[in-house]
Amino acid sequence: MAGCTEATSGLGGTGGDGGTGGAAGVGGAEPPLRHYIRDAQGRALVLHGLNVANDAKSDPLRVGATTREFVLHMARVWGFNVSRHLIFWDAIEPEPGVYDQDYLARVEERLDWYAEAGIWVVLDMHQDVYSQVFCCDGAPEWAVRTDGIPYEQQDIWWTNYAEPAVQRAFDNFWDFDGPHADVQAAYIDAWMQVVERFHDHPAVLGYDLMNEPHQGSMDTSAFERTVLPAFYDRLIARIREVDTERWIFYEPTAFIVNPGGPTDLGAVTDAREGSPRLVYAPHLYDPTVFLGVGYNGPAAIERWEANRIAELEERHPAPLVIGELGEGPSAYFADVFTMTDRLGAGWVRWSSDPFYSAFANGREPDDILDLVRVYPRRIAGDPIDFAFNPEHRVFSLVFAEREGVEGATEIFVPEARLYPDGWTLQVSDPDGSWTSDWDPDRRILSIVTDPTQAQHVIRIDPGGP
Structure with a gap:
């Protein structure tokens, strides 16, 4: 896909520069139970x-x-x-x-x-x-x-x-x-x-x-x-x-x-x-x-x-x-x-x-x-954690499968502004079980994940050929 120089599976977890993997609230306390606005397909909206x-x-x-x-x-x-x-x-x-x-x-x-x-x-x-x-x-x-x-x-x-x-x-x-x-x-x-x-x-x-x-x-x-x-x-x-x-x-x-x-x-x-x-x-x-x-x-x-x-x-x-x-x-x-x-x-x-x-x-x-x-505009499940690190230009998202949700997870990726040399995508679902599509006019990355997986991890890193 244009812009993404690599799309791979098998991402076991996140952390490091991405800043996800159980982010804590103030003083190390867990953040509150999250509630989200949802669209007609049940996807969580981030505004x-x-x-x-x-x-x-x-x-x-x-x-x-x-x-x-x-x-x-x-x-x-x-x-x-x-x-x-x-x-x-x-x-x-x-x-x-x-x-x-x-x-x-x-x-x-x-x-x-x-x-x-x-x-x-x-x-x-x-x-x-x-x-x-x-x-x-x-x-x-x-x-x-x-x-x-x-x-x-x-x-x-x-x-x-x-x-x-x-x-x-x-x-x-x-x-x-x-x-x-x-x-x-x-x-x-x-x-x-x-x-x-x-x-x-x-x-x-x-x-x-x-x-x-x-x-x-x-x-x-x-x-x-x-x-x-x-x-x-x-x-x-x-x-x-x-x-x-x-x-x-x-x-x-x-x-x-x-x-x-x-x-x-x-x-x-x-x-x-x-x-x-x-x-x-x-x-x-x-x-x-x-x-x-x-x-x-x-x-x-x-x-x-x-x-x-x-x-x-x-x-x-x-x-x-x-x-x-x-x-x-x-x-x-x-x-x-x-x-x-x-x-x-x-x-x-x-x-x-x-x-x-x-x-x-x-x-x-x-x-x-x-x-x-970079941010997840629509998440096809229950968000667990997401973060974007502007210094390292790393984005990561963790979400759980949710019954009844339809459609793709959509992530806004300002490619020319943040990734002039390209970017890589990793998804934790098994190889061949998920698909992605890049809309260069809207700068939207759409990912359809594997509904048999209880949890999905997505990561975007800067990188070129």
Whole structure:
């Protein structure tokens, strides 16, 4: 096959430069029981991608500058297979009960681009500081209920969350039994407009219920234990009246969790029959990088990992996807991706804007080398372990056979970028019992393994003739 100079069987195990073979979590502890989003053939999905796009917040049309060509480039050159695509309540429902079909048509046009590219989409109902009325984005003006409390704009956008008017707007939104109960009800109705229109679209993987929900003036722990999960359950139940198949992404609050702290978010219930299709989607921003100090090592990432493991084990037995992964230097991304591979987690980089700007100007984004990796997009079984070592350019995957799974395991291999002198493939299944196929246009290696083998080991190494 083109690109692969050798394909052999009999790989007995992995380790060494590949970094697999029972990777341990923080402090040597085993990682939590992994849960995965699965496709229609039962294959486990590993998601790598971009949030699209921050510039939509300030665009009068609320869609941003992203083009079809850029979306195709995301998939075919960089290998991304997911977009967390921002949508906005004020764009959907600019007046009470009036839904902007032109805006939804613009969203649908972009969903068609993603479908063409083979990119999954998570529709993210985005808010920052509740509404454009304050500083940022989210609720329409008519849904901002401050009870007359004045608002004073602060220079640093996220400090506006502390403004009493902003907190009162959130308090009134969350008070579902209070005098402003119509606000949350309208938010749910707006979501239903989205779900009813897009639930059958082939690109749509799921729905992110609210970006970085904020507690307003309430105690954060009490809010996360009671108010927030009740809201999620209420909204999920409505979505399941129309769509029982798409995955539902939910988040804890951001201020403590994003830099690595714990959350008290209570368990969330999926109203669908059968196994739940929920995805735990906290965000990750290194605190010193976020504050402009620079990257000071993996301590915050290790704390983030330890807290997420505890939450997955105790209250959130769901696939883990980092809904927003903040920027940082190469060392930061190396530490993060070692962690996400260890956890079997997906990630979505915030945000696509600098990548689009570079693409539009005919150059590579500054940190694209940190993000473009060999990774298993679809795994035809139960993943046990996978890792990519960027220094040695070695990838390894271990997975168990799973009854009922069909199709090939698909691995993105950025051949020209990482393997200009070729690469070798090893598979542990007996010789002649497995097959592989290389798609040079999509840079996808597809491997059909032997269903009689309980476990499969795949390894890719650099190497030429």
